[in-house]
Amino acid sequence: MLAKLSTTPGADSLEQRKEKIALLIKLHVQHIQHIVIMKRRRSQQRAQRRLRMLRTFFMQQMMQLQTQYVQMFTLLRKKHLALRAAAPTPMRMEFLEEAMQNYDDDMFLNTFHVTRPTFKWLCTKLTPSLSKVGELKKSQFPISPQKCIALALYFLASGEPLSMISERCGLINRRIIKCIKIFCTVLVRGLGRYLQLLPQTVEDCDNVVAGFQRESNMPPALVGILGVCIVEKRQTPGTLLRMEYLLDDRMNFRELQLSSGSRMPPSPMYSQPPNALTRLPRRCINEHMVSPFVLAPLNQKFPLRPWLLQRYQNPSAPYEYHFNEVAEHLHELSDCALHRLASRWRFLSEPLDICFGTAFTVITGACVLHNMLEEMGEPHMLEWGNTVDVTRMKPMPFIPQTDTSEEAEQARDVRDFLARTIRSTPTEI
Template sequence: MDLGEVVRQEVLHDEQEQGTSTTDTFMAHRGRLMQPLAGRLRHRPVEGLLTQSGTTARHRPRRRALLRWFAITSVPNTPRHWIGPQSHTWWDVLVMTVWTDEDWVRHFRMAKATAIYLADALRPHLERQDTNMRPAIPMLKRVAMALFYLASANSYREVGQQFGVGLATVADSVLEFAMAVEVHLYPRLVRCQRPMDQVMAGFAALGFPHCIGAVDGCHIRICHPGGAPGQLINRKNFSSKLLLATCDDTGLFINAETGYSGRNNDAFVFRETHFCQAMDMGIYLPESPMLTINGVSIPPVVLGDGAFPTRKWLLTPYRVPSNAQQRNFNSLLSHARNVVERAFGRLKARWRCILNCLWVRPENATSIVAACVVLHNLCESRGHRAPDLPPPNEQVAQFLAEEEAHQQEEAADPPRGQPYNPQDDTHRREGQAVREALAGYLFRAGPRRRRGRVTVGP
């Protein structure tokens, strides 16, 4: 009788005595059998233990243990892959060899040359080395994975299946890419990249002269975190991050703040920004031209809505316009400030991950939103057109209407719970004087809004 037949008969005999199955017997005795097996094999030949004639009552437990061990080792194990079966055809064949620049812009929001520039700029910070286990992912592919995730509403798993990599690889690539862009490219791209006289000429063409930017806030919805979720819930009762940004006349962001939760007020966040503090001290534009109207010195101004505090360089609309001059000023300011609203629209249309809900941890959402702002400026400066957004549904339209109504009703006073600062009254008086001087100038000789168009003349 061969060894396999002896093992099978012995196992069946034990099952009949104990009333258990083979699998239960193996799992119950597996840990007990493996430890003393080596010592038993050294002191007694295997052939003697496997035959009935070579065993006694004293050796029978050892014989059964040995037979069960042989039965366990004879069961075939399912192979486990270090790297699962994956397909790289889509990236290696289709994207790298067939796709044109139009295809790259459609799927990655930028041309192939721009993606290569981005990979070269981040190579010292993101490139990995080949190992004995496997080669490193090429730098351009790492950048493309991050761009594909940011430009779509797909999950990490779907992006990994598309590129032929694992879920953890996609997650690490996206977060490392976003942090590298925030640290190394933000200072280079999120700033005033054009001469100031060109920016002023652009806003003058929109109907508001001596202006260098428009500021507004935008809520980026994030997944509801655990722990203390109340710190991130805004007044609309969902968790969000507040993106407070200033852009020029073409929609390029010259400043952006992404680290504050949606619970904070726009005015409070704006007072805490470096941009506001630099403009208050006059060091953001040290050689800025001054405009004098009726004895009032007017610096280059920034346009905001009713949620922001009035300053001599930050103009907000009249809350309740009482005459034609004030209504004309509000109309011109709203028309010129609309550039930041359109910039937010192109930002969300280009990077769809922040359009609905950003499914990452709150601490990682800040870097991803900042990376989207940087990449928006890169695409805008290189002429890559943003895709069109689908028309908003009824719920989104209602939300936008309520948001606009709230901004018009919100006062420019300090938010509740903030300590009183006498300097705010000084800024408010100076801002009101500048607003009155500009409102009179625009009403007399500047462009005015009439029936939806900009006209010139009184």
């Protein structure tokens, strides 16, 4: 084109040719822009029409599915109401029935933490008393004594919240709590001898002090170990149950005292005379008459008394270290006993769903049953305690003020005398 413009007769000047070339280029660009814009607009319009059709189709399908769901739900609801009005379905307890009837021995033991023969023995012992309880028969769907025992054992052993147990067994929480409380009440009344009090007879005291002397080299005047633990309540976070317990030489739980918030007792166990400890006959050790005593944990609100000794807080003399070594070993045994109790009955290591009054009954029943199972030689599986941490159950230490009373001074003299009687050789553990 440029050659043609340059050779045309009468060609314009150079400036005119440049203007014509620029005009041609401008027309060419406009033509290309027109083509591109038109084609792009058509493609966009086609895409929009396609999306509009798909959106309409999707909405139609969703409306159709929603209509079908509403129709189906209405039919099923009407059918359910008709069946419910015609013949009410009883509350289900298939879980407990299946566990009692179909579980093998290992599954039964890991579910209820008792063997099947022991469960049958409990049913034989407690069924006559449970059969007389009207609370189990009041409902439209009564609970048999066997199911009541199974339900209580499962609550104690599993540590599951009441909501989960309610879903498993088809019972409301209030009914479950009532069954557990009835079981523990009947258990304590019928088999309460397994939760004995402080040794009372001379023979019992002799057996206990001899057992502690064999285990820890403690002078023959120790009749028990005091322990303290806390249990959290689920309904009111931050509210704790404080449990004080007395252990004998076989690590059985001999006595309990529970407190919580406004229900705090006037004083810790055995802190105020006269009490069961002060009434025990004194014992002769190296020609000295010494009052039988229990070993209390340090900094847990227990005062230092001749019958309520604690380890030295800041030992300096060798005999003080010897006494502390023996005391620490005994407190380790106390922690082991608590771990054994909490791993068998895992509800103790979980927040409780029950009120204070019910908690005292249930915990007392759990300790009675634990003592009984220990005496019977029931198996205790190690894996039960894998998730139990007794350090979480320890209360915060309480630093008391210096006690300068006469009884505290007597207690220090008694402790010094007993500490000097302990052999300096290490104890076989």
